[in-house]
Amino acid sequence: MARLLGKEGPEVREDRVRTFAQDQVLVFGATTFRLFRKFVDEYDEPYYDSLNELPKIVFSSRLEDPLGWRNSTVIDEDAVTAIERLKRTTDVPMRSHGSISLNRALLAAGLVDRLEVIMFPAISGRAGEAALFHGGPEFDLELIESTVLDGRTQKLVYAPRLHGEIPEGAGPRLRNAD
Numbered sequence: 001m002a003r004l005l006g007k008e009g010p011e012v013r014e015d016r017v018r019t020f021a022q023d024q025v026l027v028f029g030a031t032t033f034r035l036f037r038k039f040v041d042e043y044d045e046p047y048y049d050s051l052n053e054l055p056k057i058v059f060s061s062r063l064e065d066p067l068g069w070r071n072s073t074v075i076d077e078d079a080v081t082a083i084e085r086l087k088r089t090t091d092v093p094m095r096s097h098g099s100i101s102l103n104r105a106l107l108a109a110g111l112v113d114r115l116e117v118i119m120f121p122a123i124s125g126r127a128g129e130a131a132l133f134h135g136g137p138e139f140d141l142e143l144i145e146s147t148v149l150d151g152r153t154q155k156l157v158y159a160p161r162l163h164g165e166i167p168e169g170a171g172p173r174l175r176n177a178d
Helices: 010-022 028-042 048-053 080-089 102-106
Strands: 025-029 055-057 073-074 094-096 115-119 139-149 152-162
Touching: 010 048, 010 139, 010 152, 025 028, 025 073, 025 102, 028 048, 028 055, 048 102, 080 094, 080 102, 094 102
Parallel strands: 025 055, 025 094, 055 073
Antiparallel strands: 115 152, 139 152
């Protein structure tokens, strides 16, 4: 297998090994699912064994079982409705990687507890055309974790909150009238 060449260094790879070794369910849209399935077949990364073993859910009205990737299930249902139900019925964390339209819908529905952003120091030029959240709702992000990997890459973990929403416990306070 070929090694996937990217901007990540050894600490980023080790972080991914740790991340995907955790108990979780991976959640994908159909396009991202197809890309990941192709990557794990064609490339060799140290965390791909974990990706293969983890349970995976793909939201699609066109894909059908068998999906060609171990431990994968297709759900032909509205993703927001299904994730709301799954969050009520399981304590196992769900992680979505990529799947822009899926993630935008889950964010807008308030179903994302943590938003992890890895910033690779680069100038994208022509490759940086797609605005990830352009046209979507606005969010305030509370930084809950910050790590520098390989001396240059930043891993930032945020708790997203729809802009204008008052955080629980942070509402107006009344003073005692004496």
